[in-house]
Amino acid sequence: MRDNKPLEQEALSCATFKVSKYGYKFSHPNFDKNGGDFFIEEELADGLHKIILCQSKGRNITENNSNLKIHTNYVKDNFLLFLYLKDDNYDNEDTLFFFTREDIQKWEIRNENYYLNIQKNSLDNSIFASNKFNKTNSEKIADILQNINAGKKIEYKTITxxxxxxxxxxxxxxxxxxxxxxxxxxxxxxxxxxxxxxxxxxxxxxxxxxxxxxxxxxxxxxxxxxxxxxxxxxxxxxxxxxxxxxxxxxxxxxxxxxxxxxxxxxxxxxxxxxxxxxxxxxxxxxxxxxxxxxxxxxxxxxxxxx
Structure with a gap:
């Protein structure tokens, strides 16, 4: 069985790097909480935070098609999925995509999971072009934070x-x-x-x-x-x-x-x-x-x- 840990770490590093680059604060939970690999957060008064639960996934499509699944319980208003696609025949520097709740709910549902099929030529065909995580699309994060009504106290490892x-x-x-x-x-x-x-x-x-x-x-x-x-x-x-x-x-x-x-x-x-x-x-x-x-x-x- 292929060890996907290096690719998943690469996906997480790429996602948090760009989140920070576009001016948002992030932190890691003490454990994988409700499907979250990291938080995007906005600090409020009295130790409260607005948080977006973020999951990062990495998929190698150099030779074969791939797919991913997300449990329906994870997909809420304050959830974001970051997808890092790796293709050895392609410049991988700009292959990070992200999906909001509205995006994910358009996927196929099977056995209480949302499924996304990823073709091996997805990068060449720009299939996910509208979901590319760039500066313009990153503004959706601010919109999500603004629409979160109440802050909550959270346990996390501070990201310096x-x-x-x-x-x-x-x-x-x-x-x-x-x-x-x-x-x-x-x-x-x-x-x-x-x-x-x-x-x-x-x-x-x-x-x-x-x-x-x-x-x-x-x-x-x-x-x-x-x-x-x-x-x-x-x-x-x-x-x-x-x-x-x-x-x-x-x-x-x-x-x-x-x-x-x-x-x-x-x-x-x-x-x-x-x-x-x-x-x-x-x-x-x-x-x-x-x-x-x-x-x-x-x-x-x-x-x-x-």
């Missing part, structure tokens, strides 16, 4: 921007998508509130900051990150082969102290990723982060320019 950062990292490793400057700015501004951040997440945050540097203000300089990297100082594996082609190099203009900093977009026949070099004329860090999940960094002192 660190959770968002990790979802974005997963999405980049899966399909190569990078967050825009607005999301990156939010991640930077909330950095002091992160309870913990690992080295992979931290390198990714630095890389996307430089990636979006043209649209970030000068105050988003990441000079402070150099000292932080020293907490993670780790030597690279001795057998790692650094034979990559550089596709592009970005030199951030907002670095002050560590102004010999640059970001390279690198790849070879197997790997794609980033090389981040941060430092000045006396010392530097060299960081590598790959979509496969491999990463490492090394620290060096030098009297020469980088």
């Amino acid at each position: 921007n660190l959770n968002t950062l990790n979802s974005l990292l997963v999405l980049w490793k899966t399909i190569g998508s990078l967050p825009d400057s607005n999301l990156t700015k939010l991640l930077l501004e909330d950095f002091d509130n992160y309870p913990y951040i690992n080295i992979e997440q931290f390198i990714f945050l630095l890389c996307i900051t430089i990636h979006n540097e043209e649209n970030l203000e000068f105050q988003n300089s990441i000079d402070w990150a150099f000292q932080y990297l020293k907490f993670f100082n780790d030597a690279p594996p001795s057998d790692y082969i650094l034979d990559f082609k550089t596709q592009k190099t970005t030199y951030p203009s907002f670095m002050v102290t560590y102004n010999k900093t640059y970001l390279e977009y690198i790849e070879n026949e197997i790997e794609k990723g980033f090389k981040l070099q941060m430092g000045d004329i006396e010392e530097y860090f060299e960081c590598y982060l790959f979509q496969s999940g491999e990463y490492f960094l090394k620290y060096a002192r030098t009297g020469n320019y980088l």
Whole structure:
């Protein structure tokens, strides 16, 4: 039996990434509550929230047709279904769709479940074009929230921007998508509130900051990150082969102290990723982060320019 967990995680990461991108707050329930993988929420007074119960599904239609089913008990006014379609012959960056209660109730009903048949050529034929989750269609979320009359107290795991950062990292490793400057700015501004951040997440945050540097203000300089990297100082594996082609190099203009900093977009026949070099004329860090999940960094002192 095929393990669908990676695809379901990919679907969840893609859905929460775009929900956040379009300006909505989300959180995860402590368990799969009434068919929900995550909440979209609007905070009211006295700890009350308006919530939309969201379910995310992933389906691979590279070779075969597929389908999905939703129990009729789940489909209420405050329910949304996000469907992520994966086709290895298609650009998967823009294949997230969503369905409201009204959409789902048009599906076939069998044994108290709504069924949707998904043809393997659905992306080529734009069958779900009207349900594409884009900025325009995302406004339906605001309409649903507005029509929810009463708030309720809920149990959930709070989603900080660190959770968002990790979802974005997963999405980049899966399909190569990078967050825009607005999301990156939010991640930077909330950095002091992160309870913990690992080295992979931290390198990714630095890389996307430089990636979006043209649209970030000068105050988003990441000079402070150099000292932080020293907490993670780790030597690279001795057998790692650094034979990559550089596709592009970005030199951030907002670095002050560590102004010999640059970001390279690198790849070879197997790997794609980033090389981040941060430092000045006396010392530097060299960081590598790959979509496969491999990463490492090394620290060096030098009297020469980088």
